[in-house]
Amino acid sequence: MRADRLLSILMILQAKGKISVRQLAEELEVSSRTIHRDIDALGVSGVPVYFERGKNGGVTLLEGYRTNLTGLTADELKALFILGIPASLDELGISKSLKTALNKISASLPDDRRQDETTIRQRIYIDWTGWESEKGADAILRDLFVAVWESRKIYLRYLVSFSPRVKKEFDRIIKPYGLVAKAGEWYLVCEDDIHIHVYELSSILEARSTGEEFTRNDDFNLGAFWTNWCEHQKGFHSSITVTVLLSPLLHRYLSYNFDRDLIQRIISRDKPEGKGRVKANLLFDTFEEARTYLLGMGNSIEVLEPESLRLSIMDYAEQIIKLYRNHG
Structure with a gap:
């Protein structure tokens, strides 16, 4: 305009x-x-x-002419200009609006405050960008932003990682409720008529609007949901040490370096016990990674601690047995 x-x-x-x-x-x-x-x-x-x-x-x-901006304290201005332009807004294509707003604020400052702004920018710089981004991720993000803004359903195609080597592709129609930027990564919060899901942008292969509008749940609060979700995820996104018993055969294989992945995870190892099994401590990045890896080892590794992981593996194993017995 x-x-x-x-x-x-x-x-x-x-x-x-x-x-x-x-x-x-x-x-x-x-x-x-x-x-x-x-x-x-x-x-x-x-x-x-x-x-x-x-x-x-x-x-x-004309010298001396200016409009005035009032109401901002020195500390408020300092905080404002330290922030700069977050990369997340640039990725959404709306950084220009923020830049214009900052220019308006800067222009309205008295001379002494404008000098403060220059001093701040020369002493503190925040780089909001990551080291690299997935090819095509920006286009997907902007399509999601439009769908979120217009409340339109999305056809989503995405990858689920079951282990570092095993990934599977899925697709579904979802209602995009919101986008969240956390630590340089974007996340999509959405609903599929049954549950609310969170997907990392890096896992999304395709996001295409169906053109169909949907009605948002008036009770849904994006900020409150995200806070609760992050609290729930803390146990899944911190490294985990697992105490296990290695079978005699597996321990013998390790001496020949047959499983380098497992060897790299071993923090400590005891001497073989009476039955030849070896107690060891293994390190994993997340709870889910530990469960997926150890399930794949069958009876070669028994989990002792933490109990939550031992019970989770038992539950998965029971579900698998039940599935095959019912279809045997």
Whole structure:
């Protein structure tokens, strides 16, 4: 809208003092002719803006003219300018709006406060970006953002990792409730008419709008849900030490380096006991990884501790036995 652009020009001029028409046009993504018309409109409205001719000329305001922004304390301004532009907003395609807002605030500050802003930016810098991003992830994220904003159902195709080597592809129609950025990673919070699910953006292969609108649950609170979900996940996202008994055969294989993955997980190992079994401590990144790996080892490894993992493996084993007996 033109009113927004005129205000942006005014704020930029107050922040930078003098700027060329070409730079203004690039900043606001319009033509130089449009900038000339906007400058004329500001002049007609009473803003003392004018052109300086020559090599170092440009658009500038009459010295001493400025609009005022009140209500922000020194500490509030300090916190505001330390934040900068989070990469998560850039990935959603809305960082330009925040940049414009910060420019407006900066332009409205008195001279001493603007010097504080410069000092802050030279002493603290926050890099919100990750080291690398998945190819196509930005396009998927923006499609999800549109679907979340417009409350439209999504066809989702995604990967589930059962172990570092075993992954399986699934798909479903979901209702996208919200997007959450945590520690540089994006997560989709959604519902499939039965349960609310959370998917990491990195696991999503395709997200396509079905065009069908859905009605959001008025009782759903994204912030409250995320807090509770994170609390529940803490036990699954911290490293876990597992005390096990290795079978005599497996222990013998280890002496020949037959299973390097298992060898790397061993923190400590006792001497063989009476039946030849060996007590050992293994390290895993998560509870789920430990369960998946140890289930795959069959009767070669018995879990002793933690009890929660031992009971979980017993439950999975019983479910498998029941499945095969019912279809035997």
